[in-house]
Ligand code: G4P
């Protein structure tokens with residue numbers, strides 16, 4: 742998606758260790774007009790899929806998912822990160838290893854909000870190693886629901902998450918794929934994609 746690539750090029754900040762800061766439009770201050778265009782693009786990319794629910798994970802996925810959901814006319818469910826949980830059987834639960842934060846989270850979704858009839862689009866802001874995505878997929882599959890697709894704002898193509906999800910056959914659409922970024926020069930190289 743050209744608009745997002747241009748914005749990343751203009752306002753993204755390349756940090757050491759493969760981290761891309763997008764705090765001025767995606768992760769801290771949020772550009773709602775940009776999110777609306779991104780939502781429209783997700784709708785275009787998944788127009789033929791019978792999506793009736795969007796699933797994301799707190800915190801940064803929620804804004805993107807909510808604005809996308811307006812284009813699909815479906816509700817959003819967000820997985821919650823819990824430090825310690827009482828497993829009472831009412832929740833789907835999975836464990837996510839975050840490399841960026843060096844932490845392990847328990848992640849929960851109430852069984853009330855996802856079930857066998859659901860056709861789910863999973864949305865998140867970043868795809869790096871794919872640990873968060875794998876956790877969300879596990880929850881959808883544990884619920885007996887269908888993963889219709891995965892929509893990502895920024896995929897870091899130099900980390901293995903995207904390749905692995907595509908190899909497993911998931912329909913993964915990333916609006917921008919960063920193949921290389923240089924913290925010295927700030928240069929960002931995007932993977933060419935169809936659709937722009
Ligand atoms: P993974 O899920 O793909 O394995 O990635 P990882 O554990 O490394 O990511 C940890 C968190 O950092 C995630 O947010 C992810 O979205 C975010 N992240 C990963 N790489 C980048 C990056 O280059 N730039 C930015 N801005 N974020 C990145 P989270 O833990 O779910 O936190 P939240 O911010 O959504 O609350």
Ligand code: NA
Nearest residue numbers: 801802866867
């Ligand atoms: Na995130």
Ligand code: NA
Nearest residue numbers: 768801866867
């Ligand atoms: Na984040």
